[in-house]
Amino acid sequence: MKLPLIRGFWQLFKGYWSSAEKWKARGLLASVIVLNLVMVYLLVRINDWYRNFYDALQAYDWASFWPLVGTFTGLALLYIVIAVYAVYLRQMLTINWRTWMTEEYLARWMRGQVYYRLQVLRSDTDNPDQRISEDINQFVTLTLTLLVGALKQLTTLGAFAVVLWNLSGALTVPIGSETFTIYGYMFWLSLLYAGVGSVLVHLVGRKLIRLNFDQQRYEADFRFNMMRVRENSESIAFYRGEMAETQGFKERFANVIKNYWGLMRRTKLLNFYVNGYGQLAIIFPLIMAAPRYYAGEIALGGLMQTISAFGRVQDALSFFVDSYSSIAELSAVIQRLSGFTAHINEAAAVPPMIVHEDDAEDALRLSDLHVALPHGAELFAVSALTLPQGSRALVTGESGVGKSTLLRAVAGIWFAGSGTVTMPEGSSRLFLPPHPYLPLGTLRRALSYPCTAAVSDTEMARVLAQVGLPHLAPRLSDTDDWSRILSLGEQQRLAFARILLIRPDWIFLDEATSALDEPRERALYELLRQELPASGIISVGHRSTLYALHETELRIHDHTIISREIPHEP
Template identity: 35%
Template sequence: MGTVLRRIWRLAWRAGSGPRAWVGLLLFAVVLALIFVDLWVDVQMISWVRRFYDALEQLDLPAALRELWFFFVLVGSSAAIFLASDYLRNLLLLRWREQLTSEALDAWTSGNAFWHLRPGLSAEGIDNPDQRVAEDCRSFISLLLSLTLDLVGRLAGIITYVTILWSLTDFVLSFSLFGFGIEIPRYMVWAAFIYVLVSSLITHYMGKPLKSLYFRQERREADFRHALVQLRDNASEIAQAQGAPAERRRLDRRFQGIRQNWFRLIRRELILGLFTRPYFQTVLRVPIFFAMPAYFAGSVTFGGLMQLSSAFMRVTTTLSWFIFNYPQLAQFVAVSQRLDEMFRNARAPAPVEGVPTGITRSESADVRLRTAGLALATPDGRWLAPVPDAEIGPGDRIWITGASGQGKTTLVAALSGLWRYGEGHIERPAAPLMVLPQRPHLSEEGLAEAACYPMDPSEVPPERLRDVLERLGLADRMAALDKGTGAEATEGLSIGERQRLALARVLLHRPAWLVLDEATSALDAASEAHLFTLLRQELPDTTILCIAHRAPEGLEVTGQWHIGEAQPSLQEGKHHD
């Protein structure tokens, strides 16, 4: 329980902090104050019950009519309080959700946590981060507000209602049991607490498995949505490979996971409902049964009976907060665990245990890149091909060669500072390393956004952007640029066009260090040679590392860096060739 409460507190602190945090706290205080006002109205309603039913019992029509008018005033006040409270709660929900989402996005994007915490790259990879940021942040704030505000209101209410019930039960219940005379003063107060306590224990015992079931259901729902997104993003490749049946099988398997856990979930909810549903239906009726002995003993009038049962009902329903909200509490705990897990792991992504992370890095004083004794390993404990020591200076154009699967892309990740598995030393300039992969990421915000990425298009003069796109053979896409369209501007681009668009970033950013990781593999030899010549002419001082299976014609390479044969696994020994 302590772990759960600390987890909830950490997340609540993140949501309630930040700029202008006082506005959220003020909204929370106002909503809380409205809860107390509504509680006062409810106390007036309890008093009204006795007066109204006494008037009916005494056939006092004028008094009954006065109480009817008072009843409508109370109902109108309660409705106004509810609407105002609901509106302010929604404002607070939006504000705190925005803050928590901002914190989650910062945690997920800073330090490249989104890269390190992919399943398989870290000891505790994060599955479905999109769901945790988009859905869990919203669910957490919604449940936090509904449960905490309701709980505070119930705590205040229980003090008020028990005080009222105590004042109304100034009589003694007397009866005989097995020949013994028993007297219980204020028996309805004790009956309320015992009744709810026993019911709460039964509810917890029957509903305990719900937390883990909700946790798994959220994961499997997110897995299914992710598979649908992958189908959308890779539609061309899947259709051309006639992969629709395979994708359907994969989607069916994901949905079967949802179905299987859903059956377990609804069965457990059914088991819990076998107790809670009858409890919900009787908790409003039981009070009058408990109050009947006092009425038949002549201790209270008919109006007093109704007032007593009304107070008892409010005590039991207030104490039943745990029972009424058990499914929401289980979901709240599951959501809190998923969110807190993401924040905790994003703060310091833990490496896979048992795999060396001995790569050291330093900044070179002479603007040169050097590697010494560098050996790279995979997260599953396998050494990759040897990396020969190298020294690369400004303006060099190096062709990186080697058979597929030897670790060339992993070497790029190590040079850029991302890869941590292995040993050896990397010394590199402070200037950032721009990397273009074989399949570049294209922003769906439009053609200009994709070409300038990650730079803001507003920082690039339109004429400069137009000139670069035309020189890279993308003149036919200029109409989309003029229209300023969004995702449709990059929809349908071939792999070759995507690679040309990525090369536009190079000409716009003019980096000091550039890595081309098979970045022109989809182009024919003549087009590739033309673009390499363009890069060499436009960026004569840029150091270029080019990973390619064929000699990069037009680049006029100044050296070759060959990645050799694979090394033994970590279990067999380390790289000492």
């Protein structure tokens, strides 16, 4: 791994192991490591068994045959039990680590409306949902698999290197008139074999890192495009946009297939190399040890033990070769998660230039407020504006002047600009966008969102009847995609029912009645006046009929908010 990847890995890795769960995590990891060490010890015992067993075969020692088979059976059964629990405890650690990381990232993504800021800032983070749901899982699984595997192979190397050194004896090599003696030559050959193999596998497979990174991105883009069609199916159907959407599908899927072909070709080359490397490792130690066997320096048992020990050492030294595909995948995951983490940190670090304060005065006040676009261009400004509790204000102006952004600034989710927004201390607020958000789940949950406190079905049925949706009352327990089932007009009336349930002190309506006819719009505003006479209402809209339902007009014109009283006929 390159230095940036190592830094990125450490930043992702260290959090869990220094968290409140660190001792539980370290205990599980220690247990997994101990079990793997015991497995290595058992492999050494089995390696010794090879010598005894094949020596007995060579000597036709029938009396030793069944006792040796019994010894192997006991060692094998113990090895199986320990291997199973080593994997089980590692999976337990994987679940705990993934749970911690997922909760941590969800908290950071949701805290301070970072999820919203990432979109406003047009961050190049693609598919945050996939980063949290899939990449964290891959990071944890691959890291533990490679970490435990590397520790096991290092232990194996340490144990069998000694065995192989002792079994190798000395090899005398004549060079000219001189002879050189190489002690433990089989060990040095295994080092040379694995070292050359590791260098070559990196040259063959290094392009897999970028290919794996791109494959995840293209797959996510393709899936997200289909999700967009599902969420906007009615609009697409009205437009008869099937051909355009299909073309979009094909373009994104073409990227998936093109990159996958590249991944296949590079993986094919890597598999050729890895399989060739593995097959050569079978015959290589036999060829190297055969001269000592035929010279009578070692018996058949010693030959088989040497071959087995060489295989264990070579496996340990070849861990990088065998795991290269996983390492390449982990590198791609680290890049994606590190990028996502950096974008979250950048979005969270953007200072809120618009100050929000609470005050004992029962009024909404804007003081020296300047609202700008993210790139710095100013939308509008107001030096001082006061709206007393219970005000009915209508925000007007041409499209694009920043009417909705004014509500965002008052809500505290818009960060570009300066000035102060002061709200009455302890006042509750509710903002309704043009397209109400209806979460998946029961209609009861959609109606009471974002509140989590229990509300009686009787009260819910009452407010549904008030907004003209009495037929939905029997379906409060039904679970469905309500944004698909209900028309936009019904969704907007459901949002007004939320207002009646939550009973906020300040209500902000952004084109919240755009899908309703004018009589229904007037009826809903009158309902709010009757049910919540002390609540302030600030609306954004274009209809001229809205003037009769408000007392004050806040017109955004020439980058300035102009306030005036709306005259009403007696």
